[in-house]
Amino acid sequence: MVFSSHVFVYGFLPIALLGYYLLPRALKHLGLTALSYAFYGWANPAFMVLMLTSTAIDYACGLTIAGAWGRRGKLAPLEPASEGGSRTRKQRVAVTVSIVSNLTLLGVFKYFNFAVDNYNAVVTWLDMPDQALSSALHVVLPLGISFYTFQSMSYSIDVYRGHAPALRNPIDFACYVSMFPQLVAGPIIRFSEIHDQLRQRTHTLEKFSRGAAFVCLGLAKKIILANPCGKIADTTFDAGSVLALDAWYGVTAYAFQIYFDFSAYSDLAIGLGLMLGFVFPKNFDSPYKSASITEFWRRWHISLSTWLRDYLYKPLGGNRRGPRRTYLNLALVMLLGGLWHGAAWNFVAWGALHGLLLALERSRGKRSLFDRLPRGWAIAATFLLVLVSWVFFRAENLQASLTYLAAMFGATGATGAGTSAVLLGGLIYRPYYLLSFAIAAVVAFGAPQTWDWTRRLQPWKAIACLALFWLSLALLTGQSYNPFIYFIF
Amino acid sequence: MNTRTVVETPIPEREAQALREVGTTRIGPWTAILLSFAVLGTISAVPLFQALADLRNPAADRLAPRLVRLASDAAGTVTLLRTSGFLAVNRGLQDAVDSFETRVEEESILRDRILPPAQRVLTDFLGVGNEQAYLGREGWLFYREDFEHVAGRAFLDVEALEDSERSADPLPAIRELQAELARRGAALVILPTPVKPTLHPERFAARANPRAALHNRSYPEFLDRLRSSGVEFLDPSAPLLEAKLRSGEPLFLRSDTHWTPEAMDLVARALADRANHLVAWNRPRREFRRRETPVVGSGDITAMLKMSHIERRFPSERVVTSRVVGSDGRSWRSSPDAELLVLGDSFTNVYSDPGLGWGAGAGLAEQLSFHLQRPVDRVAVNAGGALSSRQALARALEGDPARLGATRIVVYQFAARELSTGDWQVVPLP
Incomplete structure (x- = not known):
């Protein structure tokens, strides 16, 4: 369900x-x-x-x-x-x-x-x-x-x-x-x-109402942000050919889709848990505000990264057996983390890319590859690396990932107004999609995450949550089956 | 003792943090009550109102009987466990659940009341359609599957063909049809009918070149394969595009998936020329005339939008159709003993099948009759042209083995989108 x-x-x-x-x-x-x-x-x-x-x-x-x-x-x-x-x-x-x-x-x-x-x-x-x-x-x-x-x-x-x-x-x-x-x-x-x-465990009105706020915000993230961004991403990734700008727009939209889709599920899970008296730990901590890949993995899907750390990385020796073994362990854990997400070579490539970047940062004492840049630029550069890795995660297979990457860098030759690639613009630049994309960007980079925002729930926040809840339910009437991305993992 | 032990167990850092933070939610009692009860009220009110609305409408398929039906379906399936095996029972249960969920969603009072105004806001202010209907420019509407066929993956891509759960490669089914017809002494002409974004890309995307016809990437290869297999085809996109550029008139209805009467007539004329070139007719000509008949209609994509006050945003369209009549003035009828058979989908039926909303007696088969001045047989099914029309032909032959006895040529028309989405399983003719 x-x-x-x-x-x-x-x-x-x-x-x-x-x-x-x-x-x-x-x-x-x-x-x-x-x-x-x-x-x-x-x-x-x-x-x-x-x-x-x-x-x-x-x-x-x-x-x-x-x-x-x-x-x-x-x-x-x-x-x-x-x-x-x-x-x-x-x-x-x-x-x-x-x-x-x-x-x-x-x-x-x-x-x-x-x-x-x-x-x-x-x-x-x-x-x-x-x-x-x-x-x-x-x-x-x-x-x-x-x-x-x-x-x-x-x-x-x-x-x-x-x-x-x-x-x-x-x-x-x-x-x-x-x-x-x-x-x-x-x-x-x-x-x-x-x-x-x-x-x-306790069942209190305070817990229940915070759970309700998580549910409102989770549903809004999924229906108002993740689904429209997903439409942009699906359109560009499923296209026969795609123009370079559209390809970048598509993969960025996918980055927002997967974040809001998955963190929406986590918010709903945490919220429903609270309504039943359970307290589940935080799973996301504004990952796109990371200035390094190491930081990204401290903020993204925290329950998986800490699971892998405690049940795989540490038993393998962690960082206790010298730098080489540490890099190897990191790479192995990320490869297996990639495979955990999906049984396909593109997921292996995604894991390998992250493993490589983590190992590189580890070799620099966990310093970001962009530590000489101002934090804002380091965040942008890290996001760029994450975007490139998402191509492997989203594409149908390894070959499709490479084709898409080629399109992003203008190497596929899809440029003319006489190709079917030009049609995509008629859909993905509609005001609804642009607005959803812009809000998603603002929320991903500028807004606090649900956990912090709901710590203090004044009346206006409660009303905002309810407004988003009702808006989401209204939009849901027009959407058919829209499962969460992580259902397939 | 055990309780103490549990408390003494070190609480992991993340859980401790979670407990600490959730334990310090700052919320006033009235705000907590408002938030909790508003959420609970919303999720409970909808089923309550649904039940009330069902009670007030005796014709409604009520929720309670639906639940009972789901339970009885499930129970009925489980009794099959001994005879059908676990997987079949599981499949049956899944089907029962799917159909229950679909009906609950489709018949929801919430959807009835909220969707049309919500769609209106989305369309009027945010310029977007829905999952089926895409908004084009200047009041044009496009069907999602048409867009995805043209802009989507190459339909002959090897991996796509292998991964598909349907029979996705059109060539084997077409070759088989050709062989079956050849055994009966009939020729086959394929008519892949271009879809709206192919010929009117500029009505969808401002940057599209109005002088180009956009096809799926596999389309040229598909035509090459037909050619190398010796299958006759008529690709009408070039003459249609030429007509569009010459006249400036649209080839498709603004709010519908189908072509205009003029575009259809142009293709009928080209088909008639091709048929005359391919076949030496055995029977004498018969006179058919045309009568211009204006029709006002609302497009099928407009209906897909499910939007309130739709007429204001997408007004009805007026077209002039050409009704075909015999020399005696009687309406055109399909002739099962004709020398030409049109096997088709809704592109064949539009302007002929009144159910499509654009009048009667003026469809593709009728226009073909007029241009050939010969009777024409027709087997056309409105949806699923890749499969349904061939299945319908097979059924017709089962009922009447002599159905193709006089047929010299079969025109197999299907919407080009079927090349990407259709089920191309081979259908043996009896």
Whole structure:
């Protein structure tokens, strides 16, 4: 189910809130889990089986790690592994089973098609087309699998490391994995960040109203800013040929689209979480105001970058094994981060480009490549690098990325008024799109992010939130299915 | 003891920050009440008003029965588990949910009340159409799929063809049709009908060259492949463009996806010339006359806009159609035993099918009859010209195996956008 849909806003959400607050405390998590499974299964009921499988495995692994499988009584966290806590073979096996099973799920459902395509490309290149696998072997990507497998894995790892106690109640654990506000596109909530809220949390009017403000602003970001910018981007990226100026305009619009789309989802997730009493950490911190790529990754999709840092980069040795190994680790983490987003070579290229830039900055002591420029210019230059990388992220494939980049730098020859490229201007420079683009630019570079803006909610801000909410709902009537970009990751 | 343990567990920095910051939201009690209840009121009021409106309208498909129907559909699908397997059941459930969601959205009272004025504001003040209808210049409207066909990806691009879930390559289906017809002794002429942005790009983008016809990047290659496969075709874009430059008159209706009667007539004349060149007719000519008939109509793209007070912004258009009648003055009728068959889509039916809103008796087949002075057979379906018309022909042949007995030539007309969006699966003729 999509947050920005009629069925969610006027059907699922009122029922979910009413049901949640009417249920007695002891049944709230059961109710929330049932609602979350209905939310998830709405798109494809079969996906529920997959999530249930992942949940069951990690629940069992968690109890095994805690040494509580088959025992009664409350659970305490293990001694932190880094502070002298030792782990038995059984515990090591359990955490391995959890990691391997989650990565296997992810591997099969996300990377199988990619592997088959590459295998077929290789056998075709070797002139052995009869060895190619049938294209009928096509696996459908379950929504949000990248998010909930990472989230579920963090549970076993956190329990193993002694950062959090295992959960005895399977409903509490299922509720954590499936929680509908952030299930499909994050933020990735690590178990250690939320386990105490699963035990005890408050429901206050203050929290609820701030959640409502997040929801209003999230919906507005998606419908008023991300969708029109997405139209500009789709038009230029899907064009047969594109003029250089239009190509720049298109990729900039895509940069705004992906930021407002994804941060809108995060705002909605945080807001809905607050309405249900949960506090989820911030996921975006005005990333386009970054003056370096290192800073960008501290501000962009924070839940993923910190997940990768804590569960991949640090276990690989982080920066503790000398500069070369640090650069290698950075590059590897970003490559895998690219692949996490999508099973295609253009995502690998996107990750590699960011890995390279991060390594370059690391070699300069984490200083920006543009540290001699005034901050405003450094921000502009960093944004330019981010724009170039977004081409790989948005384009259909690697070849299309290169073609688009060539168009941006005027190397495709699409210049004349007699080519179909000229038609694009008749659509993407319409006042509505220009206005949305301009507002998006002002908000991305000049406005505070939702988290800070809603910290103090005076009456005028509440009215502004409501006005944006109603405007978004009015615009939603004219928009058909408009899923969030990160649904496909 | 356990509670203490949980509290003692170090709270990660991000969560601590979140808890600290959210815990310090500064909001007055009345502001909090206003914000919370306004949001809750909005999301609850819409379904309540929907239910009330359903109650007041006995003909409405009410929400409650729809929900019951969804549940019964779902239950019905699950009972198929033993016989059809898990994937089929899952597919059935998905279909039930999709159709429920679509109906809820389409029949929403909110959409009924809000969309037309909202669209009016978007169109009048922000110069934008919607997901189907694009605004051109000087009151012209364009259909999204036409725009995307011309400006979009090359339709013969190998990766696009491989990735497509439909049968995207038009060539195999066209070759198969040609072979099937050849077995019956009939020739095939392909008529890919240019869409509006091809011939009127200047009405969409100010910088476009009005003297050029814009095609999808694959179009020249498509024509080359037809040529090398020995498939006859008539590409009318050049003569149409020439006519536009000569007369200065538009070739397409301002607010509709279709061509003007004059453009259609020009193509009919060119087709008649081509048919006369290709076929030695067995039967004598029969007289057909034309009568000028003015028609006032509102375009199909105007309807797609779903905007209030639309007539003020996009007034109806007046065209003069040429109704074709026989020598006895009776209206033209399709002749199943004619030597020429037109297989087509709404470009064939416009001015002939009254359902399209532009009069009757003056469509492409009628004009062809007039220029040839011969009866013409017609199998035309308004949408999906890539597939529907061929399927309709196959069905017609099933019902009447002698349908193509006298046919010497088949003109297969389809909107050029079908090359990008159509389903080109091979349809065997019985």
